[in-house]
Structures are given as structure tokens and as C-alpha cells.
Amino acid sequence: MARRRFMELLAQGWALRAACREVGVSRSTGNNWKHGSKVKLKDGTVKFVPPLEPLSTRVISPRFLSEAERITIADLASQGLGPTAIAELMGRSPSTISRELRRNLHPSGQYRPFHAHAAAASRRRRVRTTKLEADTELHAFVSDKLQQKWSPQQISRALRLAHPHDPGRRISTESIYLALYRPGVGLMTAPSPLRTGRDQRRAHCRQVRSRRRFAQPMISIHERGFDPTDRGEPGHWEGDLIVGPHHRSAIGTLVERQTRYVKLLHLASQDSLTLCASLAAALGPLPAGLRNSLTWDQGTEMARHLELTRDTGIRVYFCDAASxxxxxxxxxxxxxxxxxxxxxxxxxxxxxxDLARVEAELNQRPRRILEDRTPAELFKALLASQNHPPPLR
Structure with a gap:
């Protein structure tokens, strides 16, 4: 049986992808078997299909019924034999057979061995109350931060900073994810509070998206003078557009590389004239030391980059294609x-x-890369002082 073999391989330490390949199922199917899935029924209701029970494939004491013995019980019971007769043929106690037939019936009223084995394994599992279910104050804190669109990792780090000497007031990132995906805990809302929008675990995948190319002349990122991983000098920005359906709407995004400070541009259209004017309005008022460079992709919306350089003094560099x-x-x-x-x-x-509100909320989030400081406080320090804060890499 593919499902049983799949769970056996996972119990042996196989990776999910390798186990799926071995039993001949897709990765999404294996992911659903391991983590469960949601199914929309014809009446519109959503049903959660639980994951396969890992304990059903483990070797257990011979005093408990095995899956093979349950198959034998089903075969003998279908022939009309009673518990006593089945017990004699199998060398088991009649009370064991009677209890098995009574406790592990399928909802259809029939005895099905695989369902019975999974039900018995499920009862063996010791389901513990999660930390968030037991601590209402901690639950309220996590729920509130999720509604503010904090990530589980940011929440976990904030608790660690707030309670450095009290492990009981902290919770790990993975525990927050497990509580989110666990029915009945009450953290998952509609829509999902996660940035990905997911309401259940999914396999990681990598999407390849094509990009429009930019016409010459342009200055390559390789002429910028520092590596993309070097963030020692402030005033270097990265920019892009996020676009709506059919490229009919767009929002400009700017990020200061050292502080991760975000600026959002409200664009009436995504043509080069509108974008150039918005960039000049956003970057022009900044001190010269915070207008060193702007890195963009090869989208044609930056066709007026020479005009932007002329108006603001900021030099525009372009990334390699598909990089x-x-x-x-x-x-x-x-x-x-x-x-x-x-x-x-x-x-x-x-x-x-609306964009100003989102911009402020993002800049007030503590960031791990900034040692749990916020982009807003670091950028404010850059604006207020000639002595820049220490480089953050």
C-alpha cells in the first residue's frame, strides 16, 4: 500500500521528495498525506482531511493487534464468524476480538481493517495541549501581532527580547506555525494572517518569471563599485514595481539597503514619465549622502533614468536579466x-x-537583520546625524 510505504520511508528518515518518488506519487500528494489538506465539498463547506497517522507504521508490541491481524479479522468476520471463533483461529482472547470489532468500526457500520488500524494508532498518540492554548495571555499577544501582519519569526524574537530570563513567556517560531495550522487553536483567520496567504503547509516551490528587457544605454550593476552583499554605506536604494492584473495598475517600491527603510510610490500609471516624477519627489528632498545610487531591474518604466539622475543627482544602475x-x-x-x-x-x-499607512507599518516592524531594531529608528538616525550608525550587513 502506497500510503503505508510512504509513512514507513518518512519514519526511516527519508526526505519528503525522495519518499514521494519511491512510492510513485506527486510531491503535493505526499505533502497532503504528511500534513493534511482542505477539501471544498459540493455544498461549499470546507472539510479538513487529517494527515496520515505516523504511528500506524511503527513496530509495536506483539500483544497489540497488527495491521495483518486486522486484515485477517475482517476476512473471517465477512465469512460470518463470531468473536469467539475468530479468537480461536488467531490464538487471541475472545474479548480482544470483540473489543476490536466494537471500537474500530467504520462510520459505514462495517469493519474495515485499514481504517481500524489507523484509528487504533491515533488513540495511541498522546495529544498535548499547545503552549498557546494553555496560556491565554501569550495567545492574545501572538494573535494581536499576527493581525498587525508580523511574521511568526518576528513575534518569537520580540518575546525573547521582552522576556530574556523567562522561558515560560516565550515561544519558538515553529510552535507558532504549528498552532496556526492546527484546527481549534484559533489563530488562523480568513484571510490568512501569513504573508504567503497560506492556511495550511505546502511544499516549497520555485517560480520562474520572465522580465521585460531595458533598452540601452544603461549602467550595469557591475559598475556600481560594491558587491550586492555589501551594505556598509548608507544612501543606496533598490527599487521595483508591484503590478496589478494585466499591468493596468502599479505601486512603486523603494528600499534603503542599509536600514531596509521602505518608501511606497502612488502611481497614477506605470509609464516612465510618471515613475520618474514620483522618484524625484520621493528621493529629491533627502540629503545628498542618502542619494548615492538606485538599483532597478531592466523594466522599460525606467527609460527616463538619465532625467532622474539629472534632477536628483542619484545614479541609476540596472541588474542583470533574470537576476x-x-x-x-x-x-x-x-x-x-x-x-x-x-x-x-x-x-x-x-x-x-493607504500607501502611507502600509509604509509606516512596515517601517515600524522589528527586523532580525537589524538586530530587532526597526527601519524607522535607524533611518531617523541617518537623517538626524552626520555620524552614521555602525554598518549593518
């Missing part, structure tokens, strides 16, 4: 923004005030 990692901070920020502006939604419905 989003060269603008890593901006790519990460765009992922965060999709929690506020989901894909396939009309971005023109968001006003400049």
Missing part, C-alpha cells in the same frame, strides 16, 4: 507588501494615504 537576487532587499520587501496588496488585485484602488 532578482541582485536586488535582494527590494525583492523581500515586495513579498512583504503582497500581504497588503495580494496578487491579481487592482492596485489603483489604494490611495496615497
Amino acid at each position: 532578482p537576487w541582485q536586488r535582494g532587499s527590494n525583492e523581500n520587501t515586495n513579498g512583504l507588501l503582497r500581504q497588503y496588496f495580494p496578487k491579481s488585485t487592482d492596485l489603483s484602488q489604494h490611495s496615497a494615504g
